[in-house]
Amino acid sequence: MKIPTPHIGAKSVDEVAKTVLMPGDPLRAKYIAETYLTDVTCFNEVRGMLGYTGYYNGKRVSVMGSGMGIPSANIYYYELFSFYDVESIIRIGTAGGMQDYIGLRDVVIATAANTSSSIVKGKFEEINFAPTPDFGLLIKAVEIAKDMGVSYHVGTVLSGDEFYGELKKETRDKLIQYGTLAGEMESAGLYMTARRLNKKALALFTISDNADSAESSKDRETSYTQMMEIALKVATQEEK
Incomplete structure (x- = not known):
């Protein structure tokens, strides 16, 4: 496929850094670019999925929205990796806490992603493939979070296909138990x-959000600075 792709308007691979931070919300990408990056250029506005490249502490980094759900996000992941020579993508998202000891605004670093999505299920016939992150990126994030004094947790997450899906209580309880x-x-x-x-x-x-409380869309867009800063610091360590 030639570039620009149907979904990303950058005309050259040089417009996108080797490491891309990807929130679901394109407005969060805009906020990060305007708040943390210098010498910023916008490389994508196609379908309103904003993408920016700039510098953080002298290192080049990009940030772009992915949309909601695996089918939308996978389009951008694939095109960035395959056609723009991106080497690393760090998802920076929001999640609902499932353990009672996890508080609002705590940071979770995902060691694996449980899912019933057809993107994973059935791809390997009888095998339940375990989608896992890059170990080097994981270790860097943990070390940075520890150095920052952030309240963080490391472990598995659940990637669901339905925001308003009804997970059986028995299934949810088992996921929490495990x-x-x-x-x-x-x-x-x-x-x-x-x-x-x-x-x-x-x-x-x-x-x-967790069982007891939730935050507003504006909070989700702008206030999660600790997660953003962890990801930016990991990205600058990746950039040569």
């Missing part, structure tokens, strides 16, 4: 696509 930290909608697709293409991926989340 240590699943949070629920979200994209990271299984990211980890699968990265493994398929021999690229690097990591997913970080800020807990935006």
Whole structure:
């Protein structure tokens, strides 16, 4: 496929950095670019899925929205990896806490993504493939979070296909029993696509809701600075 692709308007691979931070919300991508990056250029506005490249602490990094759900996000993951020579994608999203010890705005670093999505299910016939991140990125994120004094948790997440789906209580209870930290909608697709293409991926989340409370869309867009800063610091360590 030639570039620009049907979904990304950048006319050259040079417009996109080797590491891309990807929130679901394009307005969060815009916020990160305007708040943290210098010498910013916009490389994508197709379908309103904003993408920017700039510099953080002297290192080049891009940030772009992915949309909601694995089918939408996988289009961008695949095109960035395959056609724009991106080496690493770090998902920076929101998630719902599933363990009672996880608080609002805590950071979750996903070691694997449980899912019933057809993107994963059935691809390997009788095998339940386990989508996992790049270990080097994972270790960097944990070390940075520890150095920052962030309240963070490391473990598995659930990538669901339906935001308003009805997970059976027995299934949810079993996931919690087996240590699943949070629920979200994209990271299984990211980890699968990265493994398929021999690229690097990591997913970080800020807990935006749990059984007792939730935050507003404006909070989700702008206030998750600790997660953003962890991802930016990981990205600058990746950039040569």
